[in-house]
Amino acid sequence: MTTGLMMERIRHAFGATEVLKDVSIVAEAGKLTCLLGPSGCGKTTLLRLAAGLEKVQDGQIYLQGRMVGDGKTGLCLAPEKRGIGLMFQDYALFPHLNVYENIAFGIRNLTPERRTWIDAGLERMGVAKHRNSYPHVLSGGQQQRVALLRALAPEPEILLLDEPFSGLDVTRRAQVREDTLNFLKECGVAVLMVTHDPEEAMFMADHIVVMKSGKVVQAGTPVQTYFHPVSAFVAELFGAMNHFEGVVEKGQLETPFGAFPIPSIPDGEPAQVLVRMEGINVSLDAHHTVPSTCRTTTGHVVDTYLLGRSSHLHIRVPRTPGQGLSDDNEIILHVRVPGVMKPEPGATVTVWADPKQVFAFALS
Amino acid sequence: MTRTLQHPEPPLYTANEPKGFKTLKFDVWAFGTVVIAALIAMPIFWVVGLALNSSGDIWAHLVDTVLARLALTTVLLMAGVGFGTFVLGTGTAWLVTMCRFPGKRIFEWAMLIPMAVPAYVIAYVYTDLLEYSGPVQGLIRETFGFTNGSQYWFFEIRSLGGAITMMTLVLYPYVYLLARAAFLEQSICVLEASRTLGKGPWESFFKVALPLARPSIAVGVSLVMMETLNDFGTVDFFAVATFTAGIFDVWLNMNSPSGAAQLACMMLLFVIVLIALERYGRRKQKFHNTTTHNRALPGFKLSAPWAALAFLACAVPVALGFGVPAWVLGSYALNFYEETLAADFWTFTFNSLLLAGLAAAITIVLGVFLAYSLRLGQVRWINGVTRFAALGYAVPGAVLAIGILMYLGWLDNTIDGWARGHIGISTGLIFSGTVIAVTFGYVVRFLSLSFGSVESGLAKITANMDGAARTLGAGPMSTLKRIHLPMLKGSIMTAALLVFVDCMKELPMTVVLRPFNFETLATFVHQYASDELLPEAALAALAIVAAGIIPVVLLSITIAHARAGHTQHVDAAPQHIPTPVQEVSP
Numbered sequence: 035m036t037t038g039l040m041m042e043r044i045r046h047a048f049g050a051t052e053v054l055k056d057v058s059i060v061a062e063a064g065k066l067t068c069l070l071g072p073s074g075c076g077k078t079t080l081l082r083l084a085a086g087l088e089k090v091q092d093g094q095i096y097l098q099g100r101m102v103g104d105g106k107t108g109l110c111l112a113p114e115k116r117g118i119g120l121m122f123q124d125y126a127l128f129p130h131l132n133v134y135e136n137i138a139f140g141i142r143n144l145t146p147e148r149r150t151w152i153d154a155g156l157e158r159m160g161v162a163k164h165r166n167s168y169p170h171v172l173s174g175g176q177q178q179r180v181a182l183l184r185a186l187a188p189e190p191e192i193l194l195l196d197e198p199f200s201g202l203d204v205t206r207r208a209q210v211r212e213d214t215l216n217f218l219k220e221c222g223v224a225v226l227m228v229t230h231d232p233e234e235a236m237f238m239a240d241h242i243v244v245m246k247s248g249k250v251v252q253a254g255t256p257v258q259t260y261f262h263p264v265s266a267f268v269a270e271l272f273g274a275m276n277h278f279e280g281v282v283e284k285g286q287l288e289t290p291f292g293a294f295p296i297p298s299i300p301d302g303e304p305a306q307v308l309v310r311m312e313g314i315n316v317s318l319d320a321h322h323t324v325p326s327t328c329r330t331t332t333g334h335v336v337d338t339y340l341l342g343r344s345s346h347l348h349i350r351v352p353r354t355p356g357q358g359l360s361d362d363n364e365i366i367l368h369v370r371v372p373g374v375m376k377p378e379p380g381a382t383v384t385v386w387a388d389p390k391q392v393f394a395f396a397l398s
Numbered sequence: 399m400t401r402t403l404q405h406p407e408p409p410l411y412t413a414n415e416p417k418g419f420k421t422l423k424f425d426v427w428a429f430g431t432v433v434i435a436a437l438i439a440m441p442i443f444w445v446v447g448l449a450l451n452s453s454g455d456i457w458a459h460l461v462d463t464v465l466a467r468l469a470l471t472t473v474l475l476m477a478g479v480g481f482g483t484f485v486l487g488t489g490t491a492w493l494v495t496m497c498r499f500p501g502k503r504i505f506e507w508a509m510l511i512p513m514a515v516p517a518y519v520i521a522y523v524y525t526d527l528l529e530y531s532g533p534v535q536g537l538i539r540e541t542f543g544f545t546n547g548s549q550y551w552f553f554e555i556r557s558l559g560g561a562i563t564m565m566t567l568v569l570y571p572y573v574y575l576l577a578r579a580a581f582l583e584q585s586i587c588v589l590e591a592s593r594t595l596g597k598g599p600w601e602s603f604f605k606v607a608l609p610l611a612r613p614s615i616a617v618g619v620s621l622v623m624m625e626t627l628n629d630f631g632t633v634d635f636f637a638v639a640t641f642t643a644g645i646f647d648v649w650l651n652m653n654s655p656s657g658a659a660q661l662a663c664m665m666l667l668f669v670i671v672l673i674a675l676e677r678y679g680r681r682k683q684k685f686h687n688t689t690t691h692n693r694a695l696p697g698f699k700l701s702a703p704w705a706a707l708a709f710l711a712c713a714v715p716v717a718l719g720f721g722v723p724a725w726v727l728g729s730y731a732l733n734f735y736e737e738t739l740a741a742d743f744w745t746f747t748f749n750s751l752l753l754a755g756l757a758a759a760i761t762i763v764l765g766v767f768l769a770y771s772l773r774l775g776q777v778r779w780i781n782g783v784t785r786f787a788a789l790g791y792a793v794p795g796a797v798l799a800i801g802i803l804m805y806l807g808w809l810d811n812t813i814d815g816w817a818r819g820h821i822g823i824s825t826g827l828i829f830s831g832t833v834i835a836v837t838f839g840y841v842v843r844f845l846s847l848s849f850g851s852v853e854s855g856l857a858k859i860t861a862n863m864d865g866a867a868r869t870l871g872a873g874p875m876s877t878l879k880r881i882h883l884p885m886l887k888g889s890i891m892t893a894a895l896l897v898f899v900d901c902m903k904e905l906p907m908t909v910v911l912r913p914f915n916f917e918t919l920a921t922f923v924h925q926y927a928s929d930e931l932l933p934e935a936a937l938a939a940l941a942i943v944a945a946g947i948i949p950v951v952l953l954s955i956t957i958a959h960a961r962a963g964h965t966q967h968v969d970a971a972p973q974h975i976p977t978p979v980q981e982v983s984p
Binding site: 265 | 863865868869870872873879885
């Protein structure tokens with residue numbers, strides 16, 4: 035018996051707008067799967083389809099191996115019969131019920147064990163003293179935790195989270211995220227979470243599904259997604275990158291760091307090399323020796339910005355290494371280095387790229 | 399993508415088995431909506447059917463004789479009342495929202511009070527005051543020593559002009575209410591921009607504020623005209639030959655139901671125009687709202703003479719529309735209450751309360767059903783059906799009365815015929831001339847009121863509430879009971895009250911559909927006033943006005959709580975995601 039949630043070849047349109055184009059995903063039991071993508075890529079629609087709040091138009095949905103939605107036959111099991119939990123982006127706490135009543139809403143049979151569970155949950159989430167309060171007096175973080183408890187209270191087989199942390203301000207987000215993750219791990223429930231925040235996905239997920247304009251572009255572990263992006267879109271999810279474009283020659287593409295091998299793209303085809311801002315290393319020593327696997331070049335600092343935990347540098351380098359600087363033949367590199375680094379403008383520096391942070395793709 | 403799972407086992411559910419959400423073949427909500435809509439639409443269908451199926455000679459006769467006159471009078475009445483309420487409603491709304499003068503704060507809500515007086519009551523009062531034998535003309539004769547009416551000129555209150563004046567005095571609050579809301583919603587910055595661009599206050603009003611408020615004012619005026627078209631008491635009493643009067647005349651005096659039905663159909667054409675006007679206004683309202691945040695309105699400070707004029711402009715309508723009638727009725731009631739009580743006042747009161755209460759309860763249940771069915775949105779065409787069912791408020795009582803009478807008559811005859819044929823007994827009239835018939839009329843006419851209130855209440859609850867309840871295991875019915883109804887308590891109470899009061903005031907349908915010798919407060923007052931016995935019925939008229947005060951108080955409270963620059967306290971969860979704005983009937 036297959037456990038968890040499985041969505042097969044889902045297509046969905048609102049009027050003439052197709053928001054999901056042949057999407058298949060799996061959220062395995064005991065794991066946290068993240069749908070990552072920009073707003074409007076269809077990830078929330080996918081979540082609503084899984085919950086049964088939207089009717090499947092095309093494709094099939096299985097929960098715990100049982101078919102609950104099928105576009106062909108029009109089967110669409112009512113949301114209340116699916117045994118799923120859904121936490122909304124706006125929490126959707128019932129304003130006329132207090133915290134305890136909200137959490138207990140979905141429990142059919144309020145046994146002593148369930149009462150104990152609620153009490154323990156309230157305690158664990160630090161909202162025990164608010165058990166008789168109404169939602170409007172709670173802070174955003176407290177509402178979030180109540181909503182999470184409410185979704186988990188009926189012991190769903192799968193929990194769906196729609197942008198669970200977007201309503202929280204940045205300073206609280208990291209802590210709530212960690213608490214939530216620990217709690218979910220303890221519960222052992224299969225989780226499908228929607229987010230547009232790659233850092234959140236990296237932190238939370240066992241499995242990341244990257245979506246773009248209604249399609250899955252990549253699915254894999256956080257490490258795979260970060261270090262082996264299948265396209266420039268996936269690579270750039272984690273932050274703006276340095277682009278180098280050109281034509282492949284002899285299986286290589288010229289960059290300021292030298293030629294990078296691109297075996298997958300035939301000679302004569304246009305291609306691009308992307309280097310993460312944090313994948314470029316900088317040394318104030320103009321003659322710094324770098325690991326032999328890394329390619330290096332020399333450049334001049336244009337500007338530096340102190341960002342707190344890291345520094346952002348603009349460094350001017352020649353388009354091809356070894357050539358002198360001239361106006362139409364230079365590139366500004368964007369570099370992120372940890373800690374404080376504030377060289378004077380014009381200073382000469384050594385720059386080299388970490389090959390793990392360099393990605394090559396065909397240029398479409 | 400990584401596929402670690404093998405293909406799932408065969409589905410437990412197949413297409414033939416009962417299925418859940420949105421896919422039921424037989425859907426209680428859709429079915430119920432259609433049944434309700436059919437019931438509500440029946441009277442109108444009956445009128446149209448009767449009009450189309452009858453022989454043409456009556457129609458030809460009507461066209462030759464009365465039609466043109468009826469149409470002209472009706473148009474003049476509607477135009478007159480429409481214009482009067484527009485000037486009075488918009489003018490006073492502008493004064494109390496944008497100007498500062500003594501009494502402004504009181505007038506903000508006091509302007510609404512005349513709404514409590516039904517048009518027919520105010521008509522009886524002023525006729526009593528201003529007719530030849532009334533105290534005003536008596537005083538004139540006494541003062542100047544006239545001995546008869548030919549020696550001086552005095553206007554005739556029982557005329558078209560009189561009817562226009564009476565209705566304007568009690569209907570202008572509709573326009574006032576909507577115009578005021580529109581002025582409040584206009585960002586003061588727009589007006590300030592206009593002023594800095596060199597326009598004076600008058601020019602700003604006519605060039606900026608009025609055009610921006612136009613859609614709302616159009617809604618207000620169209621509602622006023624619907625009420626005007628619906629009126630029976632005033633035009634009957636004043637003998638102004640409008641369509642309503644014509645329908646009753648053709649029906650009862652010419653004894654021609656089909657002729658009356660044909661006139662009723664003509665009236666429906668007017669209704670269609672008014673609905674179109676109202677819809678136009680409501681559509682535009684959404685785009686003419688320039689505000690994001692209201693700031694407290696600074697207001698034009700008026701100099702003493704202007705302030706006095708503004709005060710009078712607001713005080714006179716309230717005095718004439720409420721003060722005078724209340725005073726006259728009050729003093730009559732004090733002197734003649736024994737006569738009223740002797741005429742079985744308490745029975746009439748009980749009858750009124752019974753009918754109004756019954757109708758309010760039924761409209762609320764049906765209104766909640768329709769609005770929730772629409773929210774579930776399971777079937778697309780439900781929307782159209784529901785909207786159609788909610789059109790009753792626009793159809794004049796006289797038209798509905800004919801339709802219901804004909805329909806119930808047919809129903810009674812059919813049942814009677816069947817019973818005689820099959821069981822050998824005559825059932826007689828089961829529905830016609832019963833409390834059921836009157837209640838049915840009220841429900842048809844006022845369902846839109848409760849539906850509209852419930853619908854706009856529901857629109858304020860985010861769809862995520864439904865989603866949350868459903869994913870937590872509650873079905874549609876359970877969600878309604880546990881989530882929506884508790885949250886809608888306020889809207890439902892308001893709706894019930896509005897329907898209740900409107901039923902208390904209702905005249906044309908009550909007169910036609912009530913059981914024999916069954917009097918309500920409204921029919922009693924109408925009967926006595928028609929017999930020139932207003933003083934003896936004053937207590938009953940006062941009771942109707944008192945009931946009418948309740949919704950006015952409710953509205954006043956809302957207004958007092960929701961001044962510009964203050965946000966209303968909303969006791970609801972954070973609503974980040976706006977629900978789509980739904981069209982709301984008044």
